[in-house]
Amino acid sequence: MNVTLQIWRQEGPDVPGSFKTYEVAGISEEMSFLEVLDVLNERLVTQGEEPVAFDHDCREGICGSCGVMIDGQAHGPQLGTATCQLHMRKFESGSTITVEPWRAAGFPLVKDLVVDRSSFDRIIEAGGYITVDTGSAPDANLTPVPKPAADIAFDAAACIGCGACVAACPNSAANLFTAAKISHLNLLPQGQAERWARTENMVEVMEEYFGSCTNHGECEKACPKSISIDFIAIMNADYLKAKVKNRRLVAQ
Amino acid sequence: MESPVSTTTEQRRVPWPLAFYRSAVGKKWVMALTGIGIIFFVLAHMVGNWKIFLPDVAGVPDIDIYAEALRELLVPFLPAHVALWILRTGLIVAFLLHIHAAYALTLMNSRARPEPYQGPRTYVAANYASRTMRWSGVIFAAFLLFHLADLTWGIQPMAPETWARGEVYANFIATFSRAPVTAFYVIAMVVLGLHLYHGAWSMFQSLGINHPRFNAVRRSFAIGLAVLVTVGNAIMPLAVYFGFVE
Numbered sequence: 001m002n003v004t005l006q007i008w009r010q011e012g013p014d015v016p017g018s019f020k021t022y023e024v025a026g027i028s029e030e031m032s033f034l035e036v037l038d039v040l041n042e043r044l045v046t047q048g049e050e051p052v053a054f055d056h057d058c059r060e061g062i063c064g065s066c067g068v069m070i071d072g073q074a075h076g077p078q079l080g081t082a083t084c085q086l087h088m089r090k091f092e093s094g095s096t097i098t099v100e101p102w103r104a105a106g107f108p109l110v111k112d113l114v115v116d117r118s119s120f121d122r123i124i125e126a127g128g129y130i131t132v133d134t135g136s137a138p139d140a141n142l143t144p145v146p147k148p149a150a151d152i153a154f155d156a157a158a159c160i161g162c163g164a165c166v167a168a169c170p171n172s173a174a175n176l177f178t179a180a181k182i183s184h185l186n187l188l189p190q191g192q193a194e195r196w197a198r199t200e201n202m203v204e205v206m207e208e209y210f211g212s213c214t215n216h217g218e219c220e221k222a223c224p225k226s227i228s229i230d231f232i233a234i235m236n237a238d239y240l241k242a243k244v245k246n247r248r249l250v251a252q
Numbered sequence: 253m254e255s256p257v258s259t260t261t262e263q264r265r266v267p268w269p270l271a272f273y274r275s276a277v278g279k280k281w282v283m284a285l286t287g288i289g290i291i292f293f294v295l296a297h298m299v300g301n302w303k304i305f306l307p308d309v310a311g312v313p314d315i316d317i318y319a320e321a322l323r324e325l326l327v328p329f330l331p332a333h334v335a336l337w338i339l340r341t342g343l344i345v346a347f348l349l350h351i352h353a354a355y356a357l358t359l360m361n362s363r364a365r366p367e368p369y370q371g372p373r374t375y376v377a378a379n380y381a382s383r384t385m386r387w388s389g390v391i392f393a394a395f396l397l398f399h400l401a402d403l404t405w406g407i408q409p410m411a412p413e414t415w416a417r418g419e420v421y422a423n424f425i426a427t428f429s430r431a432p433v434t435a436f437y438v439i440a441m442v443v444l445g446l447h448l449y450h451g452a453w454s455m456f457q458s459l460g461i462n463h464p465r466f467n468a469v470r471r472s473f474a475i476g477l478a479v480l481v482t483v484g485n486a487i488m489p490l491a492v493y494f495g496f497v498e
Contacts, residue, residue, distance in 0.1 A: 008370065019370065072374035079376070098371040105364050170378060172364035203277055211364030212276035212357045214385065215454040217377035230462050236277055237460025243272045 001029055001093035005040065007052055008100045013109050019098070029089040033076060034059060034066060036088060053112040059084040061224060064160030067167070068113045069100040074164035074222035082162060082224040102167035106174065106209035117163050119209040120177060126205040127198030128181045130190050149187050156184035158225040168222030171211035176219035178206040179235035180227050186238060196242040203239050276360060279353040284455035286346040286353075291452065291477070293343050294444075298484045304424055304497055313421030320418070351393065358386060381450040388447040395440035402427055428492035437489040445482030452477045 002025045010017025024040050031039070034056050041051035057065040066083040070076035076086045091097060099113065107115040145153075157180075165176035182202055185191030191198070213232060220229045272278035300322075303315040326335040375383070401410035403423055408415075412426035428434045452474035456462065461470075491497045 006371070069369065069371070072369065072372045073376065077374075100369060100371050103365055103367055103369055105366055170375075170383065171361035173361070204275060207276050207360075209364075211361035213280065213457075214357075214361075214382065215450070215457045216375075216379075216382045218375060221376040229457065230467070233457045233460045233462030235460075236280065236458055237462075239275070239277045240272065240281060240460070243268050243278070 004096040006098045031088050032084050033086045034084050053114045055114050061085045064162035067162040071098050074168040080226045102163050104166045104172035120161050123202055123205050126201040143189050153184050153187040156180040164222040165219035168218040173213045174206050174210040175213040175232045178202055179231035183231045183234050196245045199238045199242040280458040282349050283353045284458040286350040287451055287455050289346040315420045319420045381446045388443045391443050428489040434489045434493040438486045441482045441486040445478040448478040
């Protein structure tokens with residue numbers, strides 16, 4: 001099959017970018033979207049042109065590195081998958097596909113389709129962990145976890161931090177990412193000790209970089225792990241409790 | 253490296269409700285709570301106004317008696333007008349907070365994406381109502397000012413020429429005998445219905461009211477409320493304009 005790619009090309013953060021059109025012919029419908037970019041880049045390199053910069057790593061939907069806007073949708077038209085899991089059989093031969101980087105103040109553009117997502121690391125640093133003594137591993141099943149809590153925490157923990165939620169959100173809000181990271185720990189017994197400090201700190205660091213949630217639900221649809229916006233409601237409830245409870249803790 | 257806790261120690265110097273309101277999540281709580289307050293007012297206002305459909309009591313329109321009774325709410329426990337003004341103050345504060353939170357969040361959101369997408373966007377979940385909340389809010393606020401000038405304050409040329417304080421029924425008939433005014437009221441109710449279609453669902457999320465057993469009825473509730481408010485209010489100007497109420 002043949003496709004026309006309209007790709008955002010931008011040398012760096014301070015230079016203006018624009019769409020460039022590339023015809024890519026003779027690709028197989030079994031190829032993933034990233035492999036089409038590989039084919040294009042191979043050609044660009046042999047022609048002595050600058051290849052298209054894009055992030056990728058595992059190419060099996062678990063690392064969260066890849067992610068671009070494809071025809072105005074984060075990770076493309078297929079729901080519940082990352083860009084690397086999107087195959088060309090989802091497209092018609094002869095179609096024009098627009099490819100654009102994530103756009104958000106919290107994700108400054110590095111080059112072409114690559115953005116800097118380290119703002120997500122700042123959110124995690126604010127509380128997305130459990131403080132424990134290192135040493136020998138504790139016995140398995142030492143801490144009983146109710147099965148429903150384990151299941152729901154696992155749904156939240158499926159977040160790979162790709163940033164599609166921010167990219168898809170009309171407000172560039174990172175509430176789904178932050179809510180998933182908070183809920184994943186707040187729902188488990190091991191996360192209780194730092195629950196309120198975690199919630200307050202992570203929400204507030206998030207708001208330094210990103211917009212606010214208006215409950216469109218676009219993030220849930222864009223998420224390659226289909227993480228539910230129910231977690232945002234859990235975070236909203238926990239944030240109010242955190243504001244009340246944290247002020248009671250004199251030592252904090 | 254700077255400790256990430258620094259942001260919260262800074263904010264804890266102010267009382268916690270204020271610190272809460274400073275955050276976007278807190279502003280959404282306030283939007284939801286004030287929204288609920290305004291919804292209660294809208295419903296009470298609608299049911300009260302349905303009195304235009306009732307027959308006169310001893311030659312006086314029922315709605316005129318009701319309007320006068322509102323001023324004397326809780327008399328003799330409170331002097332006249334006091335209870336009404338307490339309610340009005342609450343309503344005005346709710347509106348101001350709702351508008352301020354919306355304004356502040358809109359600014360925050362426009363800063364969060366300084367460079368918009370250059371290609372076309374495809375929305376999967378966002379609907380017309382959710383994406384036009386700011387517009388429906390602003391249009392409704394403009395309508396609200398017109399409505400107050402028309403039927404509460406009697407300011408020309410919004411109010412009918414025969415407007416008189418306390419003559420609720422007569423003012424009602426006079427204002428909706430004008431086609432453009434009736435049309436504006438009906439359009440404003442459709443706009444309010446759109447605002448409620450998203451808002452009355454969205455408030456559950458903002459307040460963290462989320463339960464597997466309850467989630468399915470949240471959307472139905474919002475649709476029901478939007479239809480009730482739009483139809484329940486729009487029938488009044490339409491009934492006057494088409495001569496069912498004279």
